[in-house]
Amino acid sequence: MIIGAGPAGVVAAETIRKLDKNATITIIGDEPEAPYSRMAIPYFLEENIEAEGTHLRKTNNHFADANINVIQQHVTRVDPVNNVVELQNGQTLPWDKLLIATGSHPIKPPIPGLDNPKVANCWTLADSRKIIDHVKKGSHVVQIGAGFIGCIILEALVRRGADLTVVEMDNRMVPRMLDEQCGGMLKSWCESKGVTVLTETQVTSIEDNGDGLKIQLSHGEALDADFVISATGVRSNTEFLEGSGIKMDQGILVDVHLESNLPGIYAAGDVAQGVDFTTGGYSVHAIQPTAADHGIICAKNMVQGNSTRHKGSLQMNVLSTLDLVSTSYGAWEGVAGGESSELIDSDRYRYIRLQFSGDKLIGANTLGITQNIGALRGLIQSESHLGVWKDRLMENPLNFMDAYVSITGNHA
Incomplete structure (x- = not known):
């Protein structure tokens, strides 16, 4: 049973089907739409695509052909004692393994008049x-x-x-x-x-x-x-879990297998508060690539008995605003006792700031720089010792691709 019809839920369902041809798989989504990607909404707003263009899977019979049941209903309660979920229409559905991938909802600031129809x-x-x-x-x-x-x-x-x-x-x-x-x-x-x-x-x-x-x-x-x-931010959808016994903070607290404190109940995507690669603590990373990764890991563990560990999500954002790309990776604000290097070209809207702890790159902010930008993620996530490249990056942070190739031997 999968509650949530976003990327995490859909990827999990498809992965379960690949691993178990006989499993009964049900996705419950609470919107009257086919499963879709919120990341495609701007293209719909611009009227570059129809609503169908936002759908995660483009063929009409995709889920039926995969023998995945999709229900459009709101889940009002999860009962871990009897292993059932209760729906708004009064129906109850049983489960053996449960994935909660309910995403998040917009925060409503306390502004008088915010409920106006305009x-x-x-x-x-x-x-x-x-x-x-x-x-x-x-x-x-x-x-x-x-x-x-x-x-x-x-x-x-x-x-x-x-x-x-x-x-x-x-x-x-x-x-x-x-x-x-x-x-x-x-x-x-x-x-x-x-x-x-x-x-x-x-x-x-x-x-x-x-x-x-x-x-x-x-x-x-x-x-x-x-x-x-x-557009004042979002919060994890966990209200329906009150009284369930599932431990929550900003989201559902999960272990290295993305399993909650209750065996057989997993969480993925915007609702999962898991290990943070950058801090070692627990946080919610509300980005679609993390949701998809979570979906795959949860599916494997639901079918294969916690065989796959989650190594932690790297704080990572890539944003295009009126065709100007900005990024942040890892501990982009730096850490106590760390060092940083910075280059600013205001006239061309180009900026880079690297954060170091010892001789490791731990974070980065960039603006207007797109070529080989993934090398920054590679250096941070690999936790590579920079050696002589530390001083070179302190002198010119744009040398990050040369550092990546020299240290990892990876030219991709």
Whole structure:
């Protein structure tokens, strides 16, 4: 039984089928859509693809042909004592092994007026359809939040021709991914493309004046808008697990096999709080590649009895904002007693900052640099001793590809 029809759940179901031709596999998703990728929503918003283009699997009979049952229902309760899940329609379904891959939901900040019909999140296909209906060329749009999700939405709104103002409470864009220099340069880039970005500013209320919306800001001024989009972060979907006995913190706490404290119950994707490669602690990594990796590992362990260990997720983000790519890897903020090297080219919107602990590369931030960028991940994840390359990278951090090839012997 798999609760959640996103990438983690779908990959897990398909992997289980490869490993066990006779298993009964059920995916339960709570949206009235075929399983789809949220990462494809911006393309749908730009109307470059139809809704079907967001689907994780493109053929109509994909799941039926694989003998995977897909149910569109909301799970209200998990009962680990009797090994059943309860659905909103009153039905109960039994399971032998359970994977919880329910993803996350948008955080709703306490802003008066946020429930106005001219306000939307941008998290589901239903949200996207609402935005398409309301946001046309020349529409005045205020977006609350300039984090990772906000910057993805931002690009789609600009492509739609919106007159866009972004309001961010922190002092830079994408503050959980980019340092102050990098986030500030991204702000300048967006402003050069016609987007107004207000940092260190909060929306205090949203008022409907009939013709449109009046957005009150923390500094006292107000903005007029036709539509507002809230993009203030997400939180794991775990509410239905209250009272189940499954241990939770920011998400479901899982061990190296991605199994919860209750045997036979696993978690994957945005809802799993597992080992963090960077810190050694436990954290939620809400990115699609991690979700897919989790799905494969959970499937193997559900079928083969905890045969596969999860080595920990590397903190990693790659973001394209109006065609400018930014990245963060590992301990991008650095560690106490560590060293860093930095190159800034503000005119060309290029930036790189490397973080070191001893002679190991432990983190990186980049902007406008795409060639061989995966080598940074390789150096960090391999925990390679840099030797003479430490001083060379301190002098010129752009030598990271040469360092990677020299140390690992890998030219890929």
